[in-house]
Amino acid sequence: MRFAKVAVVGVGLIGGSFALALKAARLAGEVVGVGRGAANLRLALEQGVIDAIGTDAAGADLVLIAAPVAQYPAILAALAPALKAGALVTDAGSTKRDVIAAARAALGARIAQFVPAHPIAGAERGGASAASAELFRGRRVVLTPLAENPALAVQAIEEVWSACGARVSRMDAAEHDAVLAAVSHLPHLLAYALVHEVAGRENSAQLFGFAAGGFRDFTRIASSHPEMWRDICVANRDRLLGELDRYVRKLQDLRPLVEAGDGAALHKLFEEARAARNRWLAGEHE
C-alpha cells in the first residue's frame, strides 16, 4: 500500500472518484473524507467511497483538495497546522495560479509538498453518489509543478494520477490557465449566457418549447455547478476576459458576412470549422 492514509477534502464527483480509483489501484489504505456537506459525507461513507469522516488531514500521507477554488485559502489554512511532514498534497482545481498563490500563503516553506493538478474530467452531475473509479480513465490530468517541488514528489503525484487511469502531462500554471480559459471556461460562460438570454425573453416559454437537440447539447454545460464556475470565472478572470474579447471580435467579424448574406464566406468558415472539429474528434491532437 503506497499511502496508508489518504485525506480527500471535498468528496464530490472528483474527490469521490479519486478515492475509489486509488482504492481500486490498491494505492490507498484508509481514506478519510473531509467536507462541508455532512449528508454527502455520510452517503460517501455508506457507499464505501470513503472509510471515515474527518475534520482535517491530520496523519494523512496523501491529501487531495477537490473543492471550488475560492475555498482553497480556508481549506489550506485549516489543513496546514496538522499537515504531516513528508505528506504529499495535490488538488483538482480548474484554475492553477490562484490555487498556487493560496497554497503558498497557507503552507509557507511546506509549499514544496504541494503538487498542483487539474484532472480534466467532470460532468454536470456532482456529489459523491456520482463518483466512479473509472472517471479518470483516459482523461487528461495536467500537473503544474512548482520550482520548490522535489522531482520525486512530482513523480509520485504523477504516478498517483496515472494509477487513476489518467493521461498525465505537465504545464506551467499560467499556460494552463490560458489554455483552459479558451477551451473550457469561455464555453461555459457562453452557454450560461445563451440560456440566461433566452430565459429572460418575454416569449421564453415558446423559445424553449421549440429548442431541440442542438440547443440541448450546446447548453449542456449551463447545467454545471454554479458555485464551481463562479469561482473559476473569478479566479481566471484576466484570461477569461481576454478570451471573451477575442470571441466577441470573432462574432463582430462574422456579422457583416451574415448581414450581406455572404454564403461563400459562411460556407468556407463552416467547412473549416467542421473539418477542424472532425480532425479533433479523430484524435489528431491526443
Added chain:
Amino acid sequence: MRFAKVAVVGVGLIGGSFALALKAARLAGEVVGVGRGAANLRLALEQGVIDAIGTDAAGADLVLIAAPVAQYPAILAALAPALKAGALVTDAGSTKRDVIAAARAALGARIAQFVPAHPIAGAERGGASAASAELFRGRRVVLTPLAENPALAVQAIEEVWSACGARVSRMDAAEHDAVLAAVSHLPHLLAYALVHEVAGRENSAQLFGFAAGGFRDFTRIASSHPEMWRDICVANRDRLLGELDRYVRKLQDLRPLVEAGDGAALHKLFEEARAARNRWLAGEHE
C-alpha cells in the same frame, strides 16, 4: 394506402426518414427518390428507403422537399410543370419565409397545394444511410400554413407528419423564423465561430489537445452540414443578425462582471441559467 405515389426530393437523413416513416405507417405506396447525389440515391434504393429513382415528381400524390433551402427555387421550378393537380407538397426546410417565397414564384396559383413544414429533428450525420422510420418520433414539426391552403390540405399534411410520430403545431412563417433563429440558428453560428476561432490560433493543437467533454458537446453542432447551415444563415439573415446582436450585447453586459470578478452577480446568473435549463429539461415547455 393514402398516397399511391410519394416523391421525396432530397433523400438524406430527413427525406429518407420521412419515406421510411410513411411506409411504416402504411400511408405510402411507391416512394420515388429524386436528388443530386446518384450514389446516395442508389444506396437509398438498395436499402429499401425508396422504391425507385426519379427525375421529377410526375404523378406523385404527395411530394416532400428535403434539401438545403437555397435549392428550393430550382427544385420547385423543376417540379412545377409535372406537378399533378390535387397533389400535396410539403417540405422540411429550416427556414420558412424564403421557402414560401420560392414556392409562390414557382407554383403561381398552385401555391395552395404547398403546405410548408419544418421537422425539428436532425443530427450532424446526414445521408440516406442514417435514415430511420423513428427519427420524427416525439419530435416537433411546425407547419406554417398559407392563406391559400384549403383547410383539408393543411389537415392532411398534419396527419402525414403525425403519422411519422411527430408532435405537430402551427405557426406563422415569420414567427417560426424568429423562434428558430434564437434557439437553433444562432447556437449553430456560435459553435462554428468558436471552433473556427480555436482552429485559427497558433497553439490550436495544444488548445484542442486539452479540450474535453464540455467543448465536445458545446461544439457538436459545428459538425453540422456546412451547405445546409450556409443556406439557413443566408435565408434567415435578418432574424439571425438580430439574435447575434442581442447575444453580443449579452456578452458585453457580462464583461464588466468578469472584469470586476463579481462573484455574486456571476453566481446569480449561472444559478438562474441552470434553473431555467433544468426546468426545460424537465419538460416544462412541452
